[in-house]
Amino acid sequence: MTKTWLLSVSVAAIFAAGVAQANEPAAAAAELTGDIKAGEQKANTVCIACHGPQGNSLVPIWPKLAGQHPDYIKKQIMDFKADNRYNVQMTPMAKPLTDQEVADVAAYFSSQKQSGGTTSPELAKLGESIYRAGNPVSGVPACSGCHGPAGLGQGLSKFPRLSGQHADYVKQTLGYFQKQERANDPNGMMRGVTARMTAEEIAAVSQYIQGLAAAQ
Incomplete structure (x- = not known):
């Protein structure tokens, strides 16, 4: 648990520094x-x-x-x-x-209210694990380190709100980062994260994010 926490904090600190320099x-x-x-x-x-x-x-x-x-x-x-x-x-x-x-x-x-969404129960367990703790074995950091435990993001750091976002859009976007087809992430942070993710992990975390608003 400590190892995972330190990994998440370290990555979040690096990402925040990257935003400041970008x-x-x-x-x-x-x-x-x-x-x-x-x-x-x-x-x-x-x-x-x-x-x-x-x-x-x-x-x-x-x-x-x-x-x-x-x-x-x-x-x-x-x-x-x-x-x-x-x-x-x-x-x-x-x-x-x-x-x-x-x-x-x-x-x-x-200023508008987001509609939220629901998640697939079959993928929610793995998705929650990736979102909250990452994958220490492959070096995937916890999404919550930058996007927050409730997926609300950080406005000053320009980390977007993810909570309630369409799973299809999240999956598509992570795929773009993974294939280097999107490259406007400061210091390549999202490209670095997705390079370590499996297709199953991307699909699972996308589903979890879609239902995150309803889960709070």
């Missing part, structure tokens, strides 16, 4: 105060088709944005704008947004 494309937008009403208007025009009403997407491969940390949303949109992250749907939508519009949309989505 280049932040969202710096300009981060300085702006978002307007929730303006963000709602923009979201209902540009974002609703994929991310759903109030940021609760209805299609499980598209992420829920409701309740997500505003600085994390800003960073991801600005990364799409700067070509530090690419998605065939998101990149063209992000490119035309001004810094103020990015801040407005982030403020709106972060």
Whole structure:
């Protein structure tokens, strides 16, 4: 138990340092105060088709944005704008947004209530083990070290909320990191983590995360 705890704390400390040192494309937008009403208007025009009403997407491969940390949303949109992250749907939508519009949309989505989700009982046990304790044998750190025991993330460190996120989206995203198809994680932290994970572990932790909100 002590060994696992020390591993999680050490990894979390390294990750936090990596965030502080990383280049932040969202710096300009981060300085702006978002307007929730303006963000709602923009979201209902540009974002609703994929991310759903109030940021609760209805299609499980598209992420829920409701309740997500505003600085994390800003960073991801600005990364799409700067070509530090690419998605065939998101990149063209992000490119035309001004810094103020990015801040407005982030403020709106972060103020909304996330819908939560349920988990597969067959995978929940392994998923919980990986999320809370990692896999000391293969060197997979506990997800809770950065994303918190309840999956609520850390806003100042730009570690996203995971709780209640679609399992399909989480699994897809972890797969992108594992295959080096997504590379906007500070100091390659998520690519390093997923490189050590098995397909079974990825599927299990994704299912556990989806039901994490309901489990609290």
